[in-house]
Amino acid sequence: MSIALTPWPPALAEQYRRKGYWTDVPMTDILTRHQDERADHRALVCGERSWTYRQLEQDAEQLAASLLQLGVKSGDTALVHLPNVAEFYIVFFALMKVGVVPVNALFSHNRHELTAYAEQIQPTLAIVSSRHSLFTDGAFAQALSQQVPSLRHWLVDGDAEFGDSLAAAIAGTQAERAQLNQTDEALNWPVLSAAEVAFFQLSGGSTGTPKLIPRTHNDYYYSVRASADICQLDSDTVFLCALPAPHNFTLSSPGALGVFYAGGAVVLAAEPSPMTCFPLIKRHQVTMTSLVPPAVTLWLQAAADDRSALDSLQWLQVGGARLGESLARRIEPELGCRLQQVFGMAEGLVNYTRFDDSEWHVLNTQGRPISDDDEVRIVDEDGQDVPRGTPGALLTRGPYTFRGYYNSPEHNRVAFDQDGFYRSGDVVVMTEDGYLMVVGRDKDQINRGGEKVAAEEIENQLLALPEITQAALVAMPDDVMGEKSCAFIVTTNPKLKTLSIRKHLRTCGIADYKLPDRIEKVDALPMTHVGKIDKKALRQLIANQLQAQSQPQPEKDVLS
Structure with a gap:
């Protein structure tokens, strides 16, 4: 069974494959590609725990095998609600291996949001953390299972009586671990199609019901690979994930997936405060991280007392909201690292300032698109293109910009124009050389x-x-x-x-x-x-x- 997807027109799909954007390789390749030469390289750090690429792949495989034994099958959907812990990535890759399509809720989301997501995707499985107040007991889990009858299986990270242990499912038994040394055919892994939906991203939205964004292996993996290339990631990159792990910014721009693809290491922080992050940067020699502007302000205040903990930090990405020029100008002299501005959306289009850009571009713009085939229009209230340098509404389509929200035909008629351009809701200015400057929103x-x-x-x-x-x-x-x-x-x-x-x-x-x-x-x-x-x-x-x-x-x- 496959998840309903608004497809790209065949001519565009053929063009994206011909140009090498879509490789028809599923995103499980992000880990498996390192299992020969880089298997014993550090991949992930979470508190006092760490994983090599071999260990991360083995844990994902074992969890995938446990899910199959549980009765979960390819084409099912899952509701995932985890904080910034290593298990988030283990779950992410395990679900992809068995073809289960998750929605990764933010850990700040509560009963209202989780119920809305579950009602939309009708999940078979929920993977949650007992750290959240909703899951300190089984009351909400029981209520949600009654409201969404498809929800039959619960895995819990932590202590809980209403579901099975996520830790046990990842660990497996000794016999099960031994079976992982057999061939993939012996384990009966599903055959994955990279054209299918890999997972749902979350839309910020402007309406009463949160909208879900189906992302395919092909389109999302291209965004990850291209982002890793633009950001010059390599095996020496050490990335601090301080913002919520499911955010598109910290997942793929280039985020943890980009770092995994490049063979670097991801270090997890519970939250982005200087008190939490500065010691992690010093201890693990972090080279890059990503923040939103409010967190930048706090880092600047903390660094005024002592910035020695940031000596290893080479690059700071800032996105999520517009960064003012006065704040941008303070980053390099006060934090001792260079700035990269990022403007992207969970629906697709991502823009970066480049490392060889002029100071003016880095301080004043939010970058330019990843791909030569990112089509961008800036239009007025009548839908007519405006001259460069003039504010207007941003419309876009391209090899990694989706073509429709999940099961939302009425909303899609408003969100897309007749040519398949997505209306992002941003008001932007395009410079003469193709860089975007965000000046506001036209969405509510x-x-x-x-x-x-x-x-x-x-x-x-x-x-x-x-x-x-x-x-x-x-x-x-x-x-x-x-x-x-x-x-x-x-x-x-x-x-x-x-x-x-x-x-x-x-x-x-x-x-x-x-x-x-x-x-x-x-x-x-x-x-x-x-x-x-x-x-x-x-x-x-x-x-x-x-x-x-x-x-x-x-x-x-x-x-x-």
């Missing part, structure tokens, strides 16, 4: 320090409160996060407290980063001439309020 979405918040999703949850009659979530500027969210509400209860609203949203099970940072009560929401909520006016209103609050207040005269 907040980019909160690299985490995307769909306004409609939170508005629907707010309107579930009977006392709220209207709600609008908009972005407001923030010096550290770039953007934060502000909810404007109209309520029948003037005594309704912000604490009660946030408590309601938490009860809905949404991720914490989606909670409104600010809530403003208004008598009425401004409307456009066509009767829609005027979010442009609301964004300006909250920006004006923040600016007024930041101004120093005149001192009051004190009467003697």
